[in-house]
Amino acid sequence: MTLKPDFSEPLLQVEQITKRFGGLLAVDSVSMKLFRGQVHALIGPNGAGKSTLVNLISGDTRPTFGRVYLQGADISGLPLHEVSQLGVARSYQHRNVFFHFSAFENCRLAAQSRLGSSMRLFRPAYKYQGVNEAAAHALDQVGLEHFDRIAATLSHGEIRQLEIAMSLATQPEVLLLDEPLAGMGAEESMRMIELISKLAPHHAVLLVEHDMDAVFRLANLLTVMVQGGVIASGDPATVKANRAVQEAYLGTD
Template identity: 55%
Template structure:
């Protein structure tokens, strides 16, 4: 059995009388990709926001690395080993690829904010920061693009860069919100290959609309509709579930 790295139990998030997420549980294991699918408004991104600390849950428990992190800030959760990418690419376009990843690496330093030595030393001289940066770029397949301005790279490379920035914080758990959005076939195939490579050392929660990619990648599949889980299990079992087909996948799947 793979290591259980994150366990969320009975998560609920209410906005007034609306339950955007209602009693959802999910376990994330190293060397496994857990995909969450569903129509727009199903609660997938809200679930991701709860796990990452971008939103506090109304109720429920999230255990990461032995710590109950429900309601903690994104910064504290990140330092416990969780990395997250967003639907919208979130990078510094005027900076080089290297500088984007180095900033993420610097931010993960436990005492980065208040250590006076960091104020007077050149960022390029911080050995551990640079080593994390080099490793993240290599994992993401961007070493050859390190000195390119981020704004001049392709859409697919920018999505890879966002993942590289996440990897620079050395997470054990990755939350990836639609990493294939807007990609052509070749870029999507490269991203699928990258995620398959990353899963060996990480637990991955994948929110994605590309069903071909989902069924290629997922070891576990959860389907959400109107904030609730309607099915969860092995991908083939979920694919053949009549309720899922009626609510989301349709006859072609």
């Protein structure tokens, strides 16, 4: 069944979010809406504030000002684990897996976060059928066939797939993907583009990425940040033709 994007209400909404680190204004009054079935790309030069914005949305960092709403509920300033429990998952620029665990064990650990906190530590993890099924399903979604392989033996592209599988194991509504194609060759990049395309109909996706070919293949909307603020936002054709964006980031050729 093909899902149609739902633009009636945003899954996640950011209103005038701002972050200061002492005298540095890292993110300056940024607003955006993320909808299910839509890839919203966040682009701009290094140091523009993109990752800081993702940190503010995910709960890694508390905002100085502004609000974040998830399905209408204010989640501004909640810690990372609470935001995750509510349905927001993220990947990081740098690899973020347990390298001595297998791919399946990494995903199972992520899925276990949905069990909540109780005295379950006295029961072996492998006995939770629902957790095991969620981990296996997440790995299947990203196309990792060898669940028992140790993460340290996976290729760079496979580790990126594993990181997304770990996010999916938490059953999120919103996916925040911070440079998922970084360091990939052409074949690995194509697999990641296909994976994000497959996931988009079921999630609201915020994609931070420097690979402009991938961005323009995937994105329904783009927001461009420079020096902490937004200089343009709109559909790919409009943003690509924007003179300020060309001068600040894309180039004029």
